[in-house]
Amino acid sequence: MQPTSTWRHWLPSLPVLQWGRAYNRDTLLGDGVAALIVTIMLIPQSLAYAMLAGLPPEVGLYASVAPLLLYAVFGTSRVLAVGPVAVVSLMTAAAIGQHAVAGTPAYWAVAITLAFLSGLMLLAMGLLRLGFLANFLSHPVISGFISASGILIAASQLKTLMGVKAEGHTFVELSVSLWSQLGQVHGLTLAIGAVTVGFLFWVRSGLKPLLQRLGMKPRPADVVAKTGPVAAIAVTTWLTWALDWQGQGVKIVGAVPQGLPPFTLPLWDLGLWQQLLVPALLISVVGFVESVSVGQTLAAKRRQRIEPDQELVALGASNLGAAFTGGFPVTGGFARSVVNFDAGAQTPAAGVFTAAGITLASLFLTPALYYLPQATLAATIVVAVLSLVDVSIFRKTWAYSKADFAAVLATLLVTLLQGVELGLVVGVAVSLALYLHRTSRPHIAEVGRVPGTEHFRNVLRHAVVVSPQVLGLRVDESLYFANSRALEDRINDAVASRPALKHVVLQCSAINDIDASALESLETINHRLREAGVQLHLSEVKGPVMDRLRRTHLLQDLGGRVFLTHFQAIDQLAPEVAHA
Known part of the structure; x- marks a missing residue:
């Protein structure tokens, strides 16, 4: 190796060297x-x-x-x-x-x-x-x-x-x-x-x-x-x-x-x-x-x-x-x-x-x-x-997000009334508290098939086809300790109110992570559904999430199956809906 190469190898990679060469x-x-x-x-x-x-x-x-x-x-x-x-x-x-x-x-x-x-x-x-x-x-x-x-x-x-x-x-x-x-x-x-x-x-x-x-x-x-x-x-x-x-x-x-x-x-x-x-x-x-x-x-x-x-x-x-x-x-x-x-x-x-x-x-x-x-x-x-x-930030946040407006207002008032340090700390605390409150109550949508397509949308927003024997749920948040109980409650209510229910399919397209608490909740849901004669299925699980689930007993004990797409799940469990 030449001396100049050795020098360049040991020379720190400083930003000044990048723009300095072309000066x-x-x-x-x-x-x-x-x-x-x-x-x-x-x-x-x-x-x-x-x-x-x-x-x-x-x-x-x-x-x-x-x-x-x-x-x-x-x-x-x-x-x-x-x-x-x-x-x-x-x-x-x-x-x-x-x-x-x-x-x-x-x-x-x-x-x-x-x-x-x-x-x-x-x-x-x-x-x-x-x-x-x-x-x-x-x-x-x-x-x-x-x-x-x-x-x-x-x-x-x-x-x-x-x-x-x-x-x-x-x-x-x-x-x-x-x-x-x-x-x-x-x-x-x-x-x-x-x-x-x-x-x-x-x-x-x-x-x-x-x-x-x-x-x-x-x-x-x-x-x-x-x-x-x-x-x-x-x-x-x-x-x-x-x-x-x-x-x-x-x-x-x-x-x-x-x-x-x-x-x-x-x-x-x-x-x-x-x-x-x-x-x-x-x-x-x-x-x-x-x-x-x-x-x-x-x-x-x-x-x-x-x-x-x-x-x-x-x-x-x-x-x-x-x-x-x-x-x-x-x-x-x-x-x-x-x-x-x-x-x-x-x-x-x-x-x-x-x-x-x-x-x-x-x-x-x-x-x-x-x-x-x-x-x-x-x-x-x-x-x-x-x-x-x-x-303008007050008008924008009030129109778009009341939670963000509350964070802005709290930060402004505490900073003015109590000083800059406490104002910043309160602003961060309010933002985190509002985030935890929002994600602890995740949006869980029941989905059905849009006729003539392989797409599934919220039954409250679209004219879709569903089956009384299959419940498709899309959770629009990652699952973690603060919101896993909300999923348990939603599924328990569905099982209690639908005597003909045989399958629950969780569409996981919006789930980027499942922590240990949420994993325990899924195991509990699977166990309770099995005792009630209902099978739990998963669909559209993202690769990194699936990699972690494979290291657990959930997939082995799962009452149902894991489907690549939600349409495949409905095609197998409710063909009359898939081909309607």
Whole structure:
């Protein structure tokens, strides 16, 4: 074997090696333009989300460098932009608020520890290929949780927009505290915040069409529109300095340290780790679900795909990188990833260029942020998170599934009234409880033959032919411990009400699995039917299910037979029905 072959054999199969080999000048141009746009967007977002998490604004910049670099090496999405996001920042503040006072070095140290634990969990889940665990978070629950978090985040920023002091971690606490402070509203601060909010909303929807009407091409117009938050920061910062708004009571960001992200270590306190395990797990799962959802959506548009388990590894590495460079928990952001996609990013190298841009901003631009009003950053957060609120999910779930509507409503209300962690746990619990309730009462249809065909359909929905001596039942669920008793009851009722019954045929076309409890139920059904002079038959049993049944005594003790199709069963047991 040649040395190069040996090297390739031992070389890790990293995603960066797949897209790196085909990198060219055109790809570089697309990644460079996208990185410029995302950097402009990410700088104000990073500052704002760090303050939302209760951390100094520069921490947001620190959390946007190493994670981007590490995701470029390990991530499978070509356009996902990793960094601080609103929901994870809120969950971070809720998780560490009880361990330290916001804004203190101790608080920052706990945030670093939380990122470290989250990174370890994500990395372990990826190596163990546990990406499927995210499936327990249904879309309605995630939608309700993110919508409630958006409302909660917006409410938490009202105190900064109003220039008052308000406390509370729930929507009710915040509302009551803000109401009591209405008489203390700082007029100039409120004006800055309100005008900035209005401007940013207009920039999102109105600036690009206006520029195009003025003759600008779509691509440059889109780039200019994305600079709206930067323009708001620049203008309000200059006005604060020029008009001495600080002296009139407007709160500013103040001195932002200048320099590269520092090397930091988590706190090696096992007691603290135990208290942070559950919050770290919730942050990890929510971040992973949000990241994978965005990544899969954008990858599908280019006929690409991502690997969920590898994404766990990439996000784990990104959070570990954040922990060792003074950051806090991060994940793939929806807004910046969409912007990255629309701007023409072709590979994760766009993230590398974005990290370089953030580094330059940390080195040279932070002194210019001294006079930045905190109300401007609050306005940036409010505009960003209100786009997360999905009101339509309530109408859709109410019309389609009352159970999903109940899960959405429960998640939203508990998140608003009790906090983000309990809200997410309750949402998952309600979803699982509703699933167990629904599957414990499976749809069991009596089927008959559609005349002139070999198809069998529900006797309540179609004009079909049946025999009084044969009962055909189709169970539309897998059989497991929670619903096996329902099948027993249905068959017992049929035997008691049909004196002429001689055969029961279970059509198993919808049964994907039979657990041990359900197997015992089938054995009990077979025994009772035999004592009553009735034979139990099976039809259309799927291969994997049959493989497991062959390892049991059920098929040996079965009173009847196993038929390949339901039509064959009826042809043998009730020929007058099969040929009617």
